Amino acid sequence: MSLSIVWILxxxxxxxxxxxxxxxxxxxxxxxxxxxxxxxxxxxxxGIGLNIALFKDWLTASPLIGIRDLLAPxxxxxxxxxxxxK
Amino acid sequence: MQERIGVRQLTILVIHFMLGTSILIxxxxxxxxxxxxxxxxxxxxxxxxxxSVFLYEALAKRYPTxxxxxxxxxxxxxxxxxxxxxxxxxxxxxxxxxxxxxxxNFITTQILPETPxxxxxxxxxxxxxxxxxxxxxxxxxxxxxxxxxxLILLVLLVLFLLPESKPENLLPMLERGPKPIIxxxxxxxxxxxxxxxxxxxxNVSKPEKIRIAMLKGILVGGIAVILTTTFxxxxxxxxxTERNIFASYSLAKKISVAQFxxxxxxxxxxxxxxxxxxAAISYYGASIALTETLGLRRYRVLILPLSMLVMWxxxxxYQNIVEFLNFTPAIWSLYCTCFVVVLPLLLIMIDxxxxxxxxxxxxxxxxxxxxQQSGQQGGSQSQQPENVQSQQAGVQAQPVQNAQAQQTVAQxxxxxxxxxxxxxGTQQKIGVQAEIDGRxxxxxxxxxxVPPPTTxxx
Numbered sequence: 001m002s003l004s005i006v007w008i009l010x011x012x013x014x015x016x017x018x019x020x021x022x023x024x025x026x027x028x029x030x031x032x033x034x035x036x037x038x039x040x041x042x043x044x045x046x047g048i049g050l051n052i053a054l055f056k057d058w059l060t061a062s063p064l065i066g067i068r069d070l071l072a073p074x075x076x077x078x079x080x081x082x083x084x085x086k
Numbered sequence: 087m088q089e090r091i092g093v094r095q096l097t098i099l100v101i102h103f104m105l106g107t108s109i110l111i112x113x114x115x116x117x118x119x120x121x122x123x124x125x126x127x128x129x130x131x132x133x134x135x136x137x138s139v140f141l142y143e144a145l146a147k148r149y150p151t152x153x154x155x156x157x158x159x160x161x162x163x164x165x166x167x168x169x170x171x172x173x174x175x176x177x178x179x180x181x182x183x184x185x186x187x188x189x190x191n192f193i194t195t196q197i198l199p200e201t202p203x204x205x206x207x208x209x210x211x212x213x214x215x216x217x218x219x220x221x222x223x224x225x226x227x228x229x230x231x232x233x234x235x236x237l238i239l240l241v242l243l244v245l246f247l248l249p250e251s252k253p254e255n256l257l258p259m260l261e262r263g264p265k266p267i268i269x270x271x272x273x274x275x276x277x278x279x280x281x282x283x284x285x286x287x288x289n290v291s292k293p294e295k296i297r298i299a300m301l302k303g304i305l306v307g308g309i310a311v312i313l314t315t316t317f318x319x320x321x322x323x324x325x326x327t328e329r330n331i332f333a334s335y336s337l338a339k340k341i342s343v344a345q346f347x348x349x350x351x352x353x354x355x356x357x358x359x360x361x362x363x364x365a366a367i368s369y370y371g372a373s374i375a376l377t378e379t380l381g382l383r384r385y386r387v388l389i390l391p392l393s394m395l396v397m398w399x400x401x402x403x404y405q406n407i408v409e410f411l412n413f414t415p416a417i418w419s420l421y422c423t424c425f426v427v428v429l430p431l432l433l434i435m436i437d438x439x440x441x442x443x444x445x446x447x448x449x450x451x452x453x454x455x456x457x458q459q460s461g462q463q464g465g466s467q468s469q470q471p472e473n474v475q476s477q478q479a480g481v482q483a484q485p486v487q488n489a490q491a492q493q494t495v496a497q498x499x500x501x502x503x504x505x506x507x508x509x510x511g512t513q514q515k516i517g518v519q520a521e522i523d524g525r526x527x528x529x530x531x532x533x534x535x536v537p538p539p540t541t542x543x544x
Contacts (some may be wrong), residue, residue, distance in 0.1 A: 011208075015390045036387045039380055047394025054398055059362060062402050064180075064413060068422050075416035082119060082269025 012048045049060035090291045093299045095226035098233045099363060100280065100303025101310075104339075105236070106364025107185065108277055108311045108469035110192065110332050110357045113318035114278070115415045117327035122256050124327070125316040127267045131274025132308030136301055138275070138426065142284055143297045146432050148437060150293040154284035155375045155381065158429075161437045170429070171379040177425045178372035179392070181279060183399035185365040186419075187208055189358065190400065196335060197354060210365075215393045217366045218373060219386060222289055225366050230357050239352045240310055244317065246341040246349055249318035274311075276419035280304065281426035285371035331407065371375050371397070 019040060024032045032040075053059035116124035116131075132305070149157045153488070155174055159167030189210055190203045198206065218224050283300065290296050290473035314334050318327045321340055327333045370385075373392060377385040404410045 012394065015394065019387070019390050023384075030384075032387060035380070036382050036384065037196060039382060040387055040391050043388065043391035044394060047391055047398060050398040051394060054402055060402060060405075062404060062409075063399070064403060064417075068413065068417055071417045072316045075420055078269065078420070079416050082265050082272075084265065 002056070005052055008048060008051045008055065035072065048055060089221050089223045089289050091226040091286070091289050093290065093292050093295045095230055096283075096286070096290050096296065096299045097303040097306075097368065098229045099226055099286075100283065100300055101233065101307040102229050102236070102360045102363035103280065103282070103367060104307025104389055105310055105356065105360035106303060107188065107361065108274065108307075109314050109360065110334050111188065111414075112274055112277060112311055113315045113327055113333040113337075114187050114329075114331050115273055116270050116315050117319060117324055117333070118270075119273065119415070121262065121328070122258070122319060122324045123260060123262075124324075125256065125265050125312060126259075127270035128308075128315040129273060130267060131278070132304065132312060134271060134275035135278045135280055136304050138280065139297060139300045139304065141427070141430050141434075142157075142281060142287075142300075142362055145434055145437075146284060146293075146296065147289045151288050153286075153288055153374055154371075157284075157377045158432065159378075161433050161440070168379050169376055172538045174378060174425060175372055175375035177421070178282065178285075178368050178375055179396070180399070180403070181282070182214075182365055182368040182372055183396050183403050185361055186214070186396060187400040187403050188410075189361050189365070191334060191410075192335075192354075196332060197266070204397075204401065207397060210362075211393050211397060211400075213362065214365050214369055215389055217362070218370045222286060222370055225370070236356050236359055238277065239356050242311075243338060243349065243356075244313055244506050246343065247317045247321055247337065250340055251317060253320065254324075255315075255320050255323045262308070266370065273415045273419050275424065276422040278304075279368075279422060279426060281430065282368055282371050283373050284430075286367070299383050318323075318368045331411070345413060370503030382527065400516070466517060494514065 024037065024058070050059070095416065112128070116127050120127040145157065148158065152160065158174070161167070162170065186207055190206045193206045194201055194203045217228065226466050280300065287293070287296060290299070314337075318333045318337050321331060321337055322330070326336070330336045331474040335350060335357075338350040339348075343349060369392075373385040373388050376388055376392070382388070404413060488514050528542040
């Protein structure tokens, strides 16, 4: 296992510990609902997965590609209008 | 218990927010498009930001106790509202990732060239996450504490730059006509993104003073941005300013006090402090947006796992600085316009068309009151989420009445000294809050003609 994955897992374990200690381990009604736990673990696993994919060069595409493709023609027209001047 | 920030704190947060990206990046963008007229474009951009506040005010006035995402759900309906709220979340989240990445780029290219950007991003994120976990009150107090050091450093910077300036660098004026100035002003306007404060409006203790507080903040922050841009052009000239991404940092490098004191650190400190607040507010807004979209009780549950995603997004968001320069002014401005201009305008129009002169939630008032009464009898009030409580209040009662109730609460808080004190005793706080809750319930009850519920502990 490469060092980057180890660091990502350590970071995730620290986050899990912090969350458990501060929120999920409370004795009263504030310890968190099932929905909160589902949201937390979904986001955590998503974060771990995406970070590992990034550091292992499995998924390096920027999510901005979609926005860029969508807005590039309008942006180009706008820039042409403004940059030409007069 | 809902967090509260004062009007002055909001003004200072807006100032930091304005300085966040603009003070370092804006001069280059402005000079690239408007050349030596960049300072005029800066004035135009700041004026547009000030005008946009009236748009947000028009929307927030009808729903003073709701955040932006909650307003969307009330105005356009639950499921379409959730879809749009997710888009708003993606915008705020992307903004946070951009800010963190820009800060990482700045530190690794200008200050710590040997340090990997991942390490810098992790440290920055740790600070931002801690701040957001402490809450918006803490962020607002920290901004108050750090405001005067930033202001003093900014004034010193301007004073030191005065002897270096060459007024001929600003000539000829309007050489290429008004179009580049308009475009550049538009780019600057979209870089400011003060629409993010719509997520904080329900937290402000005096809703009727939000507009003036925002305008004050925009004025002060705008003057700082205009001065920085003007001095970049005056001292560095058009070509150096447009070619340098961090033009104002290069500007600060020009200053030499007594041949040994370097002032460039001033600019780095000002910008990093401001960027921290901008990133923290964006991250707070993103957490609240996702919490409300998912219907969760507490935004704090999402702060830590979201940080892993910000870490990923901030690294992957662009490959190199060329990609960033191609994306930021042109495409980001249009993407941003969708959320800071188009969406609020559409919401105002739909709200008027659907609900007329009465805000959306008022139509459901009777049914909601009955549901609330039955819920209170079942003792379910303590199960309401910390941020959703205020939204339900906004849906149930008239916004104006709620604004009055909030004002009463704020006055109560000020009388008890609990708003501005940093850490009052827990017992006292619980007592004061119970009193406030009781007073608010009574105020709402009187105004809505329903019997007051029993006082619940916070």
